[in-house]
Amino acid sequence: MQCPQCQSDDTTRAEVIYNQGTNDVRLKTRGLLVGITGFSLGALFSRSSGTQQSRLASQCSPPMKKRTLVAGILFFVGVVAAGILLTMITLSVRTDLKSIVDLINLLTFPVAIGGGIALMVRNIWFNVRTWPRLHSQWLRSWVCLRCGAGFQVE
Numbered sequence: 001m002q003c004p005q006c007q008s009d010d011t012t013r014a015e016v017i018y019n020q021g022t023n024d025v026r027l028k029t030r031g032l033l034v035g036i037t038g039f040s041l042g043a044l045f046s047r048s049s050g051t052q053q054s055r056l057a058s059q060c061s062p063p064m065k066k067r068t069l070v071a072g073i074l075f076f077v078g079v080v081a082a083g084i085l086l087t088m089i090t091l092s093v094r095t096d097l098k099s100i101v102d103l104i105n106l107l108t109f110p111v112a113i114g115g116g117i118a119l120m121v122r123n124i125w126f127n128v129r130t131w132p133r134l135h136s137q138w139l140r141s142w143v144c145l146r147c148g149a150g151f152q153v154e
Contacts, residue, residue, distance in 0.1 A: 003144035004151050014060040014141040016151070021057025025050050060143060064133035065127045072120035076112045083108030 001011045026049045033042035087104050118151055140152045 001142050003142075003147060003149055003151065005149040006147040008142060008144055008146035010145045011142050012145060014143055015062070015139060017060040017143055018057050018062065021060075023052045025052050051122035060141075062138045063131060065131050066123035068120045068123040068127070071118040071123055075119050076116040079112035079115060080108060083112070096118075 002009055003011055027047065029044065029046040031044035033044060036039065072086055085103050090101055090104065137152060140154065141150060142153060143150050
């Protein structure tokens with residue numbers, strides 16, 4: 001494939017760059033600790049895992065799908081917490097504002113449930129309608145390793 005900007009043949013698909021530059025990392029550490037002054041003895045065990053990625057691989061990352069359930073749950077919890085906080089603040093200022101507290105309590109759960117569902121539907125819509133097109137574009141993306149230009153092949 002030839003770069004349209006500099007006409008170099010030193011090009012690679014974005015998917016290949018991403019896969020070559022992304023590695024899973026798993027570490028285990030074991031050790032023994034012995035004290036110098038007095039008698040001390042201990043053991044050390046550690047495990048960790050993660051992903052290591054080059055900058056170029058990060059720039060060539062595929063489009064990510066949106067999280068649906070997590071977004072809806074976080075929205076619900078946030079609105080409920082805000083409703084509880086607002087109720088507590090209102091009651092701490094004036095105890096005779098029971099009608100306002102009732103209104104806050106009446107609106108909190110419908111807003112939380114409706115907003116959470118709306119956010120989940122929006123994310124599902126993105127994952128079903130928009131993400132496949134973006135992913136298809138990413139699969140057709142190439143990068144010139146000489147000038148750094150990105151381009152797509154039909």
